[in-house]
Amino acid sequence: MSILRFALYCLIGGFALTIGALGTGGFGWWWLSGILCAAALVPVARRGPRGVLAQFAVILPVFLIVTLLCVWSEVLIFVPELRKDVGPELAAPLLMYAILAMVLAALAMILKLHQAEGPSVELRSGGKLAAVVFVCGLAYAFYYLVFGGITYQFFTKVYYPGAAAQVAKLGVWFWPIEIGRGVLMTLAVLPAIRRLRMDRWQVAIAVGVLLWVTGGLAPLMLPNAMMGPRQRFIHTIEILTQNASLGFTVGMLLRTKKARGAGEVPKIAVAA
Numbered sequence: 001m002s003i004l005r006f007a008l009y010c011l012i013g014g015f016a017l018t019i020g021a022l023g024t025g026g027f028g029w030w031w032l033s034g035i036l037c038a039a040a041l042v043p044v045a046r047r048g049p050r051g052v053l054a055q056f057a058v059i060l061p062v063f064l065i066v067t068l069l070c071v072w073s074e075v076l077i078f079v080p081e082l083r084k085d086v087g088p089e090l091a092a093p094l095l096m097y098a099i100l101a102m103v104l105a106a107l108a109m110i111l112k113l114h115q116a117e118g119p120s121v122e123l124r125s126g127g128k129l130a131a132v133v134f135v136c137g138l139a140y141a142f143y144y145l146v147f148g149g150i151t152y153q154f155f156t157k158v159y160y161p162g163a164a165a166q167v168a169k170l171g172v173w174f175w176p177i178e179i180g181r182g183v184l185m186t187l188a189v190l191p192a193i194r195r196l197r198m199d200r201w202q203v204a205i206a207v208g209v210l211l212w213v214t215g216g217l218a219p220l221m222l223p224n225a226m227m228g229p230r231q232r233f234i235h236t237i238e239i240l241t242q243n244a245s246l247g248f249t250v251g252m253l254l255r256t257k258k259a260r261g262a263g264e265v266p267k268i269a270v271a272a
Contacts, residue, residue: 005111006042009104013038016103020096026223033221037063038104040213043206045108047118049195055105058191063097065188066215066243070181077170077177078163079226118197122256132253133186140182140246141175147241155234159227185211185243186250193254204251211243 014034021027044058068090108114124132152163167174189207196203216239220232227235 005113006046009042009045009107009111009113010035010038013100013104013107016100017096019099020093020222023092024223029221029223033218034100036213036218036221037067037100040210040218041104042113043196043198043202043210044192045104045113046115047197048108048114048192050109050114050116052102052105052109054195055108056101058195059101059104060098061188061191062210062214063101064094065184066211067097067219068093070185071215071219073177073181077174078160078166116197119199121194121197123194123254124256129254133183133190136186136246136250136253137179137181137183139249140185140242141178143242143245144178144182147238147245151234151238156231156238159231182246185215185246186254189247189250190254193251200252200255200257203255204248207251208244208247211247212240215239215243 014031014037017034017037018027018030021030024030041059041062044055048058049055072090123129152160157163170177189210192210193203193207196206198206217236220227220236220239224232
């Protein structure tokens with residue numbers, strides 16, 4: 001029964017994204033993209049917060065920051081001709097992903113997917129939390145440098161002949177921009193990390209998958225006049241190496257090493 005409910009969560013939830021097909025076509029690709037987004041959010045539906053508004057508050061930042069802001073900021077660096085139309089281009093997706101977030105939040109309650117059991121959540125606090133968020137931004141810049149550099153040199157240079165010139169125009173600002181993107185993606189998944197009642201390594205894997213799917217795999221499934229199938233596939237793998245690595249880093253660094261279940265008795269108490 002649980003498998004059926006989760007299947008319905010993905011299939012019905014993903015259907016909400018097909019409103020994007022009204023202007024572009026490719027109904028099946030929009031639905032598949034929505035299904036992938038929903039599947040990546042299954043851990044949030046199962047082990048995240050209870051209630052529609054609480055679920056919505058966890059899901060929406062991921063779509064708005066990872067799927068829209070961070071993806072579009074990268075596009076605008078390497079495809080500068082799109083900068084003049086960025087406002088109108090983002091208006092419809094903002095509404096569409098907000099609707100998707102609300103539908104998924106409501107389905108989690110309607111299908112009764114929430115499970116209260118699980119380890120207690122223990123995060124770093126105060127200044128340590130802020131420092132770790134910045135470190136995660138630095139980590140993303142490193143992953144971007146290594147994996148993005150390899151991808152560009154061996155696979156995508158032919159598609160972006162002016163990329164080096166665009167980066168040169170930004171000068172020293174290029175790397176603060178990439179660090180900032182890493183910080184923003186970290187902050188986008190912070191609400192989920194705060195509420196996921198899962199072990200530390202499980203959170204790291206779940207967040208890595210979430211950042212990859214919402215920041216790369218799902219958007220690249222959509223109809224795209226700028227990229228052919230091979231180019232989109234290459235970028236899907238590139239973003240896997242960057243975003244999944246960031247997500248795993250975020251999960252491991254922001255959660256503490258030990259999280260006791262609600263019913264677990266401390267060993268000192270047992271000894272007494």
